[in-house]
Amino acid sequence: MSDQTLLNIKNLSTSFKIEGEFYEAISQINLQVKRDQILAIVGESGCGKSTLATTVMGLHDPAITKSTGQVVFEGQDLLKMNEVQYNKIRGAKIGMIFQDPLSALNPLKKIKDQITEVMDYHTQLTEKQKSERALELLQDVGIDNPQRTARQFPHELSGGMRQRVIIAIAIACKPDLLIADEPTTALDVTIQAQILDLIRKIQQENHSGVILITHDLGVVAQTADEVAVMYAGQIVEQGTVQQIFENPLHPYTRSLLRSVPQADSENDELYVIAGNVPSLQQMPKDGDRFAPRIPWVPSSAHEKHPTMHQLSAGHQVRCTCYQNFNFPVAPKGVRQ
Numbered sequence: 001m002s003d004q005t006l007l008n009i010k011n012l013s014t015s016f017k018i019e020g021e022f023y024e025a026i027s028q029i030n031l032q033v034k035r036d037q038i039l040a041i042v043g044e045s046g047c048g049k050s051t052l053a054t055t056v057m058g059l060h061d062p063a064i065t066k067s068t069g070q071v072v073f074e075g076q077d078l079l080k081m082n083e084v085q086y087n088k089i090r091g092a093k094i095g096m097i098f099q100d101p102l103s104a105l106n107p108l109k110k111i112k113d114q115i116t117e118v119m120d121y122h123t124q125l126t127e128k129q130k131s132e133r134a135l136e137l138l139q140d141v142g143i144d145n146p147q148r149t150a151r152q153f154p155h156e157l158s159g160g161m162r163q164r165v166i167i168a169i170a171i172a173c174k175p176d177l178l179i180a181d182e183p184t185t186a187l188d189v190t191i192q193a194q195i196l197d198l199i200r201k202i203q204q205e206n207h208s209g210v211i212l213i214t215h216d217l218g219v220v221a222q223t224a225d226e227v228a229v230m231y232a233g234q235i236v237e238q239g240t241v242q243q244i245f246e247n248p249l250h251p252y253t254r255s256l257l258r259s260v261p262q263a264d265s266e267n268d269e270l271y272v273i274a275g276n277v278p279s280l281q282q283m284p285k286d287g288d289r290f291a292p293r294i295p296w297v298p299s300s301a302h303e304k305h306p307t308m309h310q311l312s313a314g315h316q317v318r319c320t321c322y323q324n325f326n327f328p329v330a331p332k333g334v335r336q
C-alpha cells in the first residue's frame with residue numbers, strides 16, 4: 001500500500017434489515033483512494049453507490065444496518081469508531097457533497113451561518129475569523145458577490161449557486177478526502193461542467209483524494225482518474241479512466257458505455273440495458289449478477305462464484321465470461 005493511500009476499503013459489505021432479515025446492499029468491496037486522485041464510482045441507480053459512501057461516512061442507523069470488513073482512513077478503521085470519534089473526522093477530514101443541495105441546506109439559516117457552523121465544531125477560530133473564512137470560501141467556489149450571498153437564504157439562490165455553497169461547506173476545514181454523491185445531477189449541462197471543474201481545482205489545490213459517485217459516464221470521462229464500475233452491490237470492473245473507456249471488458253461496463261449518446265452517431269438508436277438492477281431480496285446467489293440481463297450469453301460462460309481477475313496493472317474485471325465472448329452488447333436482431 002502506497003504512503004499516498006488515504007482510504008483503504010477492505011472486504012466491505014453493508015446489509016440493511018428488511019422485514020426482519022438482513023440483505024446485502026454492497027458486497028466485498030475492495031477499493032483504495034489516494035491523495036491527488038479522483039476515483040469515480042459508476043453504475044445505475046440501485047447499484048449500491050450511495051450505500052458505499054454513507055458507510056464510509058458512518059451515516060447508518062446501527063439498529064437496521066450491519067457493516068463488515070474495514071474502512072481504513074489515515075491508518076484508523078472507521079468501522080471501529082464510536083459516534084464521538086466519527087464526529088471529529090466527518091466534516092473535518094472527510095467532507096461530503098450531497099446530491100440535492102436544497103435538502104442538504106437548512107432553509108431557515110443564512111448561508112454564512114451554515115458555513116461557519118462546521119467551523120464552530122472543528123476549529124478554534126474567533127467569530128470574526130470564521131466570518132472572514134466564510135467569505136473567502138464563497139469566493140473560492142466562484143461566487144461573484146460573497147458578501148451578498150452570505151446574507152441570503154438557500155431559496156434565494158439558483159441550483160448552481162446552492163451547489164457551490166454545499167462545496168464551500170464541504171471544504172471549509174480542508175478535508176483530505178471529499179466524497180461527492182451525484183454532485184451535478186440536478187444541474188444543467190453548463191453549470192455541471194463548472195462544478196466538475198471546481199471539484200477538480202479544489203482537489204488539486206488541497207492535494208485531496210475524491211470519491212465521485214455518478215451514473216453518468218460523461219462526468220467520469222471529464223473528471224476521473226480511476227473508475228470502479230458497480231453492479232448489484234459488487235465492483236465488476238476497475239481501472240484507470242483510459243483502461244475503462246478504451247478497453248471495457250465486463251459486459252456491464254460495455255453495456256453502460258453503449259448506452260451513452262454519441263455525438264457523432266445521430267442515427268444510431270440509443271441502447272437501453274434490458275431489465276432492472278435486482279432488489280436486495282432478489283439478488284442472484286450464484287453466477288454473474290448481470291447474467292439475467294444478457295440472456296443470450298449461455299450460463300456456462302459465467303463463473304459460478306465470480307471473482308476479480310487482474311488483467312494488467314490496475315485493471316481488474318469480475319468473472320471470466322469476457323474471455324469467451326467478444327461481447328457484442330446485444331447481438332444484432334435480438335429483441336430486448
Ligand SMILES: Nc1ncnc2c1ncn2[C@@H]1O[C@H](COP(=O)(O)OP(=O)(O)OP(=O)(O)O)[C@@H](O)[C@H]1O
Pocket residue numbers: 016017018025043044045046047048049050051052215278279280
Ligand atoms: N436504508 C435502506 N434500507 C433498505 N434498503 C436500502 C436502504 N438504502 C438503500 N437500500 C437499497 O440498497 C440498494 C442500493 O441502494 P443505493 O442507494 O446505495 O444505490 P445507488 O447506486 O446509490 O442508487 P441511487 O443513485 O438511486 O441512490 C437498493 O436496492 C436500495 O433499495
